[in-house]
Amino acid sequence: MDPFDDRDQCDRLDVVLEGMDHRILSALRACGADPRVGGAARALSRAGEHGALWLAAGLAGAAVDGARRGAWLRGTALIVGAHAVSMGVKRVVRRPRPAHVEPLVTTAGRHSFPSSHATSATAAAVAFGVLGARAVPPLAAAMCLSRLVVGVHYPSDVAAGAALGALTACAGARWVRGGARD
Secondary structure: OOHHHHHHHHHHHHHHHHHHHHHHHHHHHHHOOOHHHHHHHHHHHHHOHHHHHHHHHHHHHHHHOHHHHHHHHHHHHHHHHHHHHHHHHHHHHOOEOOOOOOOOOOOOOOEOOOOHHHHHHHHHHHHHHOOOOOOHHHHHHHHHHHHHHOOOOOHHHHHHHHHHHHHHHHHHHHHHHHOOOO
């Protein structure tokens, strides 16, 4: 058995996956040509910069739900932590942003993997979901999709960011819930 066969198979798989990433991104980016879709995606992308939308939601939850103020603040802290982890991974991986599509927004950084927007959005969906915030998961999904429509991430960047956000928030979900009575 030739040890190079496995490497050749992995190389071919990489080419196939990269091609899929490019094709899916191109198709979704084309949706942004519709001014309504492009405008909504740009607005979501701006609102999600550095997790701002989710931080505001957490602080608003803490302000209006005094009985669970601590839980809302812990959920917000989980989102900050997830975002920080994604930024660290981004600095290690250093994957460049897609160059084959014209982006609809400017970005704070030049690295693409993982999507920090997807990380913080998914962390918010989990962390605030345990508090019963039912509007957050669909908004988080829209945020993830917006990063493809504006053309600044590959689907694999968004999937990895979402997985990272979910794992981070799931790891701390008990901490958030445990204080729901404070």
